[in-house]
Structures are given as C-alpha cells and as structure tokens.
Amino acid sequence: MKKSILLFFAANMLLLFSSGNILAFKLFDDKLDIKGSIQQTLNIMTHEEVRDMRIGSFRTIARLETLYDAVKTPDLKVRLYAMGNYYYDEGLNISSDLRKSIRYEAGKNKFRHFRRPRNSEEWLKELYVDIQFKNFQVRIGKQLISWGESAEAQVTDVINPLDVKYLVAFPDWEDFKLGLWMVRMFYKPENMWQDLLFELIVIPFDFEERRLPPAGSSFFLGPPPMPYYGMQKMFDKMRSDAPKDGSNCFEIGLRIKGYADIGEGIDWTISHFYTRLDTPLVDGQKGFNNLVLIMLNMPARGKVYTYPNYNSTGFTFATTWNRIGSAIRGELAYNTNRDYQYGPAFSGSDIKEKDMVTFALKIARPTMVPWLSRWNRDTSVEITFTWYQYWLLNHEYNKRTGDYIQWESNTRDSTWTKLTLSLFTSFMHQTLMPLCNFAYDLNGSTTIVSGLIYQPGDHWQWMVSYMQINEKGLGRYQNQVICSMRYEFW
C-alpha cells in the first residue's frame, strides 16, 4: 500500500514539472471536437470507526466528451454528442481493511462493483443526436438534464437519478447523475412574448434506480456490520425490484422558460414532471415480510420494494439586485401524490401518500473582503448563501405508537431547514483557488467541505480537500481527505 501511494505522489511531482500539450485532437476538418480528462484520486478516511479503514478509495477516472457537427446549414444543424465517464478503483489492491470490510458485509463478488462501473448504464452518461431546424430542436438519446437553480439538493431537478457511490466533497456533476434514454424537444416561437421557450421531455421506457455503494465500502453510510450480508442483500433487492425498462416506466415533463423584462430582468421557468421515485419504499406488509426473510438470510417470497410514481410541479426564477451587487435565484417544487413510508424509525410497512413543498433561495454576492481582496489585487470572494426549506403537508406522527412519516428530513418534524454557505476566491491569476462549503441542517448535522485547487497551466489541476460531517450519527464516518490530480485535454 505504501509503495502505491509513494508512486502516486512521485508521479505527481514528475508531472508537476512537465509541460506541453500531451494530447490534442482535431479531426474531420475540425468537425469533431473532443475533450476529456484523466484523474487520479486518493481518499483517506480520518475518522476511525468499527470498520477501521484508512484508505477509502484510489480511483482512476477517465472522462471523454465528443461533439460531432454532422450537418451545418443556416436552417438545419445536426450534431452527435457523447460523454463517458469510466473509472477503476485500485483501493481494494492497496487497502486490506477495505477489502476485508466489503468481503464481510457485501461479499467478495461485490469487489467488481466497487472497482468499476457495473455496465454502460453507469459509465455512458450521454449519447444523443441533436437536430435543430429553424425554431425546433430535438435531442434523442441518453441525456443528463438540469432543471432548477440549486446544485446541493434536488428541488425541481428530479429528472435524472443519482449515483451516490462516490458522492464526496466537490464531485464533478457528471459523476453523480445517471443519464436516461429520452426525447427532449424545444420549440421557440419567433417574437414571442417574454421570449418563451417550450421544452418537452419524454422518457418512454428507461428507468434507473439510485446507485448505492456496496455495503462495507468507504462511502457506505450504513449501520455497523450486519451478518449474512444483510445490508447488501437489501441493496441487491432494491435493484432487482426496480421496474424493468418498458412502457410502465413512462415519464413526461413540460417546462416553459421565459424572460420577464421587469426590474433588472427575471429569468423564470414553470415545469411539470410526471416521474417515479428512484429510491424505493417497502411495499406494504408483504414487502416488509419479505424484507424480514432477507434479514434472516432466507429467500424472499416476492418483492420487497416499490418505486411509485408522483408529480412534481416547479417554478424557478433568477435575477439580479445590483443595488446590493447580488444574483438571486430561487426555486419552488410542489410534489404531489408522493408515497412515503409510515411506521417506526427506519422501518414500517405502511405507505401513505403526501404532498411536499420544497423551496430554495440562493443569493450570490462577490464581496471585497477588506484586507484580503486588496492584497489579492482586488479579487473578490464569491459568497453564496442558500436556504432550503421543506414542508411535508399533512404530516402524521403517532406519539403513542411512535409511527411517523419517514421523509427526507429523517425526523418526525413536518418541516426541514437547511442552510448552506459557500466561499470561493482565487489567487495568482486563478492558479490557486481555495473553496469552502458549510452546510447546516437545523435538524441535525453540519458539514464542512474545504479544498484548495492548484491550476498552474492550461491542462493540469491538483486538488486537496477535506470533508467533515459533524453529527452523532453515521455521517461522521465519512470524514476524509481527498487528494486528486487531473489532466484535461481537448
């Protein structure tokens, strides 16, 4: 293990002093545009717990993005776009504790699951054809979509499921979303009031459940080790019970985007999305009974989990308030007909349908810090404050039995508030960039993620970051230092 880490740092030092554009692609008369990166990351756990793991991950990630201009005329444009993200995690080769932990809690056959993406569902992020003809545009294929204004939580941005197998520190956006096969259509009428743009997405058959790390791995936020691979069997059942691709997985969404010339101008959207939960619920008493069987290391007699449908209606806006030098963004989502587990903590077989309202308000302001900015050649510190507020309508809590609606807040309260503050600045003409993110969950934990990026040239980037989760629960086992080195090419 020490040898591998030494090699890693030695490679860093060698490459730090190298220069030049190692790879550059110009193909097909510049019609093909290729961009990519190779990244090496090392995760060192800092909080010892029963699993006693020090190395959490030693991952090599290769990203490739291509854009091909197939047709380009004044009226018609056809482009092909693809993005892939493949990784190989050598952590198992250098950390015997990690190997032992996964073997004990998930089984040796899950090593592969930890090492690399399971299949193209996970590494092929996007692959679609984009056709633009006059006022119409259609994208057909596997896509990642961002609706909404906030990045730290899903408010209106609920289209693509998440892959949280490696959700740490400042993850690259491509790393934690899964692409879906869909058709996405845009129509922008000419000279329309408020520059309206209509967007329709249709996901005819593709469903992907949320991806979870294998039990016992460093990113696994689970209870202390359970016998008979208990947790892993639950995860496997979540996957096997997920709806199979077909017409029953149909999802559809409509978004209208506009620009209101009011005040300093307001960008707004209204959306509606008929979708399905990508994290499951225990399917009633039958499901619960089967779950108990699994916990007892016995074969289940049917499904445990269900992935019910629901509706999400959203509104977002973005504007500026130049009097205070700020950009303000907000979003509101009203989720209706959404099913929740009802019962005692972390269990319960009943399902109840509730509505939830989620709201996020984000204010970003570049601020001149009196002594720092002046010394740093009048470079501001970008301060972004976000307030997330959740309301579960008609929440139920039976004090006598202890049963309650188990929703995202993980509490018995009907409201949940989360505040985040992020700070970002740069030094030496953006070669050195510190960043920091604080998240305060009023119902529980605080999370601090801080990092330093060094980017001396056009291609290389080094980053070291530290993530600390302050809570009494399982989150604190995720405290870690992450070192990464990346080479970008185009």
Add this chain to the structure above:
Amino acid sequence: MGENKKCIPFRFTVLIVLQVFLLLPLLVPCQAGEVQYPIPCYEGAELENVRQWEKSWAGKKIDASNIEGVKEFFPETMYNIVSDPGRWGEIWFQIIPYQQIMPTDGDIALTKKYAPQCSIGQQEDLLNYVSGVPFPQPKNALEVAYNFDCINQGDNQLAQQDSFLVDGRRKYDRKMILDSNVMWFSGRRDIAPVPEFEPNRKGIFRAAHSIFSVPASMRGGRALQIKWKDRTRDYGSWFFSPSSRRILRRSMAQRTDSQGGSDMCTDDNLVYDFTTNRLNYKMLGRKEMLLSRHQDLALLKEGHIEGLCVPNGIQYERIKPYVLECTHKDSGYIYSKMTWYVDPETWWILYSDKYDREGNLWKVFNLSEYLCKSYYDPNDVIPTIGNMLIVDVQRAHSTFGVTGVLIGKETGNYRADFFTPQALQQYGY
C-alpha cells in the same frame, strides 16, 4: 398728418420683417451649422509637420536603445516598459506613417442625419440617439465618451479571440480562446436593417454571445451580454456553465472580477464596457501621441515570445487623441482613476492607464486598431481592434490577444433568438 400717413406703412413693414425673422427658425429646420464629419487628425500645416517628422522615424524599429528619440510622443507608461529590458525583456515596435481612417458611407450619412438631434440628458444619458456618431465635434469629455460608446463595429461581427495570459515572472503562458458573436440591434450603419431591427421590443442596443474554448475547464461555456438602448440601464449578463448545465445570472458586482485568470475584468473589455454615465469625465485636452493603428496582425503573432509580457511588432502612428481622465462614481470601484486616449477619427480608446485604489499605476492598456474588410461589402473597411494588450505593471503579468474579426460574414447566428438566455442552454452541451 401727411408724414404720419407715410410712417404707418414703414413701421408696418419693419414689423412684418421683424416677425419673419423671428418666426423663420420655426418655419425652416434649424441647421445649426452643417455637421462636419469625418474630421481628419491632421490637415494643412499640421499634416506637413507630421510628414516631416515621419521622414526621420517612419519605418524604423524602436527599442530601448533609441526610444529616447520618440519619447515626447510615446505613452509614458509604455515608454517605462520598453526602456526597462531588465524587467520586461527586449521589446521593439515600429512607427508607421499617419493615414486618415475614413468611416463607412453609412456611418457618415447617419452621423450627418442624426447627430444634430443628439444631446446629453439630466442623468448624463444619451438622448435621441439613432445611429452614427452622436457628437462628431465633441464639446466635452462626456460627448467623447459617448462617441466611443457608439462606435461602428460593423453591425454583425464574429470576433475570434486567441489570448495569451503571460506570467512575466515565471516566464510562461496560459491560453484563453473564445469566439464572440456580436450583433447590433440598434445603431446599425451599413448592413440591413439600418438603423435598427424592427421590432426591437426589448430595446436592445447590442448583444454578444460568446463561446469559450480554452481553458479546458471553461470549454463549452457560453456567455451572453446585452447592452440596452437605455444607456442608464445595467447590462444584462448570463453565463452557461457546462459543468452544471445551468444558466447563471451574473450581477453587476461580478464585472470587476478577473476573467479566467486574465488581467482584465468584464468592465475592461475594449478598455471600458459598461454604462457611460457611471464615470465622471474630465477633458485634459488633446495631445500628440504615438498610438497603435493600421496594425499588421501577422507581425504581432510572430512577435510574441512566451513569457514576455509585451509582444514585439506593435505599430504606432502619430495622431492627436483626446485625453480624458475618468473616475468611477462608486468610490469603491477597483480603479481609482483611468486615463483614456481616444482616437479622434475612429473614437476607439487606443490607450489607457488604470490606477489602483491607492493611486498607483496598475494596468496599462494598449489597443491596436486595424482595418477589417467587411464580408457584406468588400468596399467597406471598418477600423476595429485586432489586439488588446493589458499589462499589469505591478505583477509583471499581461494579457495579450490577437482577435480575428469577421464583419458581415453570414454565420447563421445573426438572429434575435440567438441572443437570448434560452439560446445559451439550447446551444450548450
């Protein structure tokens, strides 16, 4: 009695004549003098004087060894750079003969037609502007500033910027490459529709949709900036982030942040790119100076040496610019003072010194003008900026970029819907 009878017709006649004279300005459009435009920098004896001087210096390469000979005309802050090869390296530039730059026919016609109706409002805004140069014979610094604000840049433009971010201390370069599609919705000169798109419901004056290629972290990023016909209104600014696939609205406060590690902030684009009435202006007069015009861009490209902040091969021409001293109305602005040197024929700011909040010289802007042929009409040449050099004299760092400008070439992007925030997402990947 008889004499009185004679006086009455005489008085009546005088009265009529007086009334006609009084009413005449109302009956006949007031010319207030014919609008003179264009006005060359030098004429007659002055031009002869310049030609005499050029006999000694035009065509010559000037470097630290002989710069003393042209010191009186050379910008002082650039003189300090060139004459200090120990810090800045061996730099040479060239002097070329003065040539008048003629505006396009459209520019001349529209200036003569609309300039008389232009005026400055109570909020120091520009009133009744349609197209052309609003104040071809400016009376004060603010009018010069508005002439710059209304420069003819060709109506439809694709600017392909290939910039070096030069670290003069560590002797290496980084790159920044972006393409900017710029379209004037109003104030158009030559390419139909002139002078304005109809309808122009949102009151846009100019919009720019930029696409970033380098560095890799910004590749695929797109930015939109809208300048309004209402010159007191803050610009609208958006950025599409390829990493988050979101459109971010940018506030005015972000305009003073460095762009991509370069020496320029958003406000520094082409020396100053924001609402004109945010600054206080003071006219310092006119001065004989060597400023960069008729630049051969190939010479600049060859003249760049990695790690040297100033490229070799800048070509300077003797002209007589307006010299303006500008201070921001916000006392907390990053620059305590700016000095502009404005070309009186084209209204480009070709040189500028900017001072930090302590009053120390911080950045030197040296812009090189060149004549760009229009694809729309090959007979039209439009003076535009082919190179913007910004030198941070305190940190020995510079940003230098050669911009290839395509004016009037049909790219399929000169449509109103390409310059909307929605377009950033539609075209973003």
